[in-house]
Amino acid sequence: xxxxxxPPFQNEPARDIPGIHKPLVSEYxxxxxxxxxxxxxxxxxxxxxxxxLVELPHRGEVLCQNYGEKLTGSRSKxxxxxxxxxxxxxxxxxxxxxxxxxxxxxxxxxxxEPADEIKELFELMLEK
Numbered sequence: 683x684x685x686x687x688x689p690p691f692q693n694e695p696a697r698d699i700p701g702i703h704k705p706l707v708s709e710y711x712x713x714x715x716x717x718x719x720x721x722x723x724x725x726x727x728x729x730x731x732x733x734x735l736v737e738l739p740h741r742g743e744v745l746c747q748n749y750g751e752k753l754t755g756s757r758s759k760x761x762x763x764x765x766x767x768x769x770x771x772x773x774x775x776x777x778x779x780x781x782x783x784x785x786x787x788x789x790x791x792x793x794x795e796p797a798d799e800i801k802e803l804f805e806l807m808l809e810k
Contacts, residue, residue, distance in 0.1 A: 683712035737766040738780055740787065746770035755780060 684705030690696045707715075735741070738755035746753055753768040753776065766780035796804070 683707055683709045735766070738768065740768065740780075740783065744768055744783070746773050746776045748773050748776060753778075 684701050684703065685698045686701040688697050688699060735755065735757070737757070740753075741755040742752045744753045745751065749770060749772060751770060751772070753770050755766060755768045757764050757766050759765075767777055768780055768783055769777040
């Protein structure tokens, strides 16, 4: 991407500087390839579209509070039928009933209200 990495020298720290040569690829392309090479491009804990369950709409969107990774979801059979949970397989402490999490999320959405300035701007945009 046209950047030269200078290693630390004497009292100066390592640094990246623009090279005088023409870049072979854009910065975006370079960073995208680095993500793929480092395995960060994978969508973790996100099921294929065909296996998504309507009972687990936030699967792959909610993060584990201990690891910061995406929660997955599953179904368990109990006395009254099936129950759905969000959880993170590496963390035994993180497990939420899907209906409770969904209810909390709806309450949060209902509590949000844009500032008056934003409402006015939105109304002006609609008029135009």
